[in-house]
Amino acid sequence: MWKKGSALLLALGLVLTGCSGQASLVRDAVVTSLDKPNYDYQGSLKLVGDVDKLPAALGEPADSESIAVLNALKAGVTVKGSQLDLQNAKMDVVVNDDKLLRDKGVWAGDKKAGVELIVSGSDLYAKSSLDKKYLKIDSNSTGLVAAGETAIDPAKLKDYQDKMNKLTMDFMKKYISKYGYKLSNVKDLGKETVTLPNGEKVETAHIAITLDTKELIQMFYYTANDAVANQDVKAFAVDIMVLTQQLEEEITPDAKKTTDAEKRATAEAAVTAGIASAKQWLETEGKVYTPEKVVELLKEEGFHGVNWTLDFNIDKAKQPIRQKSALNVTFAVDKTQKPLTVGLEAETVSYNFGKATKYDIPGKDASLTVEDLKKDPKAIEAFDKKGFFRSLAETLSTEPSWEMDAVEAVVE
Numbered sequence: 001m002w003k004k005g006s007a008l009l010l011a012l013g014l015v016l017t018g019c020s021g022q023a024s025l026v027r028d029a030v031v032t033s034l035d036k037p038n039y040d041y042q043g044s045l046k047l048v049g050d051v052d053k054l055p056a057a058l059g060e061p062a063d064s065e066s067i068a069v070l071n072a073l074k075a076g077v078t079v080k081g082s083q084l085d086l087q088n089a090k091m092d093v094v095v096n097d098d099k100l101l102r103d104k105g106v107w108a109g110d111k112k113a114g115v116e117l118i119v120s121g122s123d124l125y126a127k128s129s130l131d132k133k134y135l136k137i138d139s140n141s142t143g144l145v146a147a148g149e150t151a152i153d154p155a156k157l158k159d160y161q162d163k164m165n166k167l168t169m170d171f172m173k174k175y176i177s178k179y180g181y182k183l184s185n186v187k188d189l190g191k192e193t194v195t196l197p198n199g200e201k202v203e204t205a206h207i208a209i210t211l212d213t214k215e216l217i218q219m220f221y222y223t224a225n226d227a228v229a230n231q232d233v234k235a236f237a238v239d240i241m242v243l244t245q246q247l248e249e250e251i252t253p254d255a256k257k258t259t260d261a262e263k264r265a266t267a268e269a270a271v272t273a274g275i276a277s278a279k280q281w282l283e284t285e286g287k288v289y290t291p292e293k294v295v296e297l298l299k300e301e302g303f304h305g306v307n308w309t310l311d312f313n314i315d316k317a318k319q320p321i322r323q324k325s326a327l328n329v330t331f332a333v334d335k336t337q338k339p340l341t342v343g344l345e346a347e348t349v350s351y352n353f354g355k356a357t358k359y360d361i362p363g364k365d366a367s368l369t370v371e372d373l374k375k376d377p378k379a380i381e382a383f384d385k386k387g388f389f390r391s392l393a394e395t396l397s398t399e400p401s402w403e404m405d406a407v408e409a410v411v412e
Contacts, residue, residue, distance in 0.1 A: 026207055026312050029320040031177050034169060036319070037086045038356045042197050043348035046076030046096075049328060050340040057333050057340055068104035072097060072113070079348075082356040087165070090359045091117045108386050115388055120361050122161060127362075128387035134367040135389050137396075153250075160247045167243065171236040181222045185210040194313050194321050196351040204313035204321050211308040213298065217291040221282070228279040234271055241267035304330040304339050322349045373397035 051070050055062035062070065072095050081091035095101065098113035107113045111129040118125040118134070125134040189206035196202060227233045245263045249255045258266075289297075299305075306329050313322035328343035373379050374397050383390040 025205060025314055025318065026209070027176060027179065028318045029312065029314045031173050032318045033320055034086075034173050034176075036353060037083055038354050039350045040082045040197070040352040040356050041080070041348055041350045043079045043346060044076055045079060045344070045346045047073045047342065048326075048345055049342040051342055053340055054342055057337060059333070064104050065106050068100050068106050072100045075100060082359060084356055084358075086169070087119065087121055089119045093117070106386060109384075118359070118361065122158065125362050125367055126389055126392075128384065128389055130384035130387035131382060131389060132384075133382040134362045135383065135393050135396075136362070136367040136369045138369060156247075156250050160243065160250075163243055164240070167236065167239050171232065174232060175230075175236075179226075181219055183209060183211075184215060192313060194349070196321070196349060198351055200351065202313075202315050202321055204315050207312045207314065209310045209312075211306070211310075213303075213305045214291050214295050216306060216308075217294050221286060221291065224278065224286075225282055228275050228282065234275060237271045237274075238264065238267045241270060302332040302334065302339075304332065306330075317353075319353055320350060323347070368393075370396045 047070065050057075051074055052067065054070075055066065075095070075097040078094045078096060079091060080094075081089060083089040092114065093116075094112055094114035095107075098107050101107035101113050107130075109130055113129070115126065115128045116134075122138060124137045126137070127134040187208040189208055192204050192206040194202050194204050242260070242263045245258070245267065249257055295305075306327070308328075309324075309326045311322075311324040312320060315321050324345075324347045326343065326345045328341055330339050330341040332339040368379055368382055373393060377397075380390070380393055380397065383393045
């Protein structure tokens, strides 16, 4: 999940960039957040709109417990945590109104409904406030297995992950800093003083951006056209393929071994062919399916549109101090239904840049891995039946290791 954060940041960077006016400041702030990812943060998150009507509209009416969870998410959650770097962070999530959960028997006890998540390299620790121990999900122990049931050397896997992360981060910073899409709706709201959770007052530039369906599609086309012509994109794709081939040979005992030169030649050929195919599509189908045409087709399929408003407060060091997001999607499952609008509103304030609050990583006695649960079925009792992670722990402990790709994808 946290390693995929790099890809999400890239997407965020593309959405929030543009060289017109103050939009470039937002782009610079995204790059700064990649260069200096050490800070504390607080924020909130809530669902909005016709959330309670969503299950029925999808043809799967929710039970009372699911409805309680949805209503709790509409009431919102409070998030607080520290990020030491892009691979190490802690997050505490607390439900604002857990009475909605208690009334339906989804939560119990004296403690407020909430969870704690800790990221430590390739490990994820998860614990609700009712649980006695953390559930530890480790990419090196969840069963990443090659053909013939030969496990990957953890050291080699870590080396691969580190190289992949570095390649991705270096590329993102270089690409985002040059990205030139011109946003059509950017407002400079002037200077604003933001009071941080630590009491500090910071003078910031306040910038608002609004995006709709058409502009998001235009951005997709701009990015696709840029990618097929951008040598940095090609070089990054080749490097990733070479690294992946190296890992595949390491984990497959009977794989044919190739030289680095052969790997690069293979990657070059594959990437060149892929770029040529994408370019041909853009020059033919891409001109038929204009942004206007795509919007029209989406409406015919019941997707009525997206409205995304983003607010940023950025300090003089180009650090993103406060970020607000209001995303709304309107759609109808079929033409007989009245369109529903569901959305997500979020706000995050970042502070203590370069001096994030330190936290402890749970020790062996304070956590249980999937393997621990498999060896001792009684260990599952460390996770309360109403503690959010009980069912996940039960599922993971009964799945064969080779079926845990989804968990691994989260961990990586």
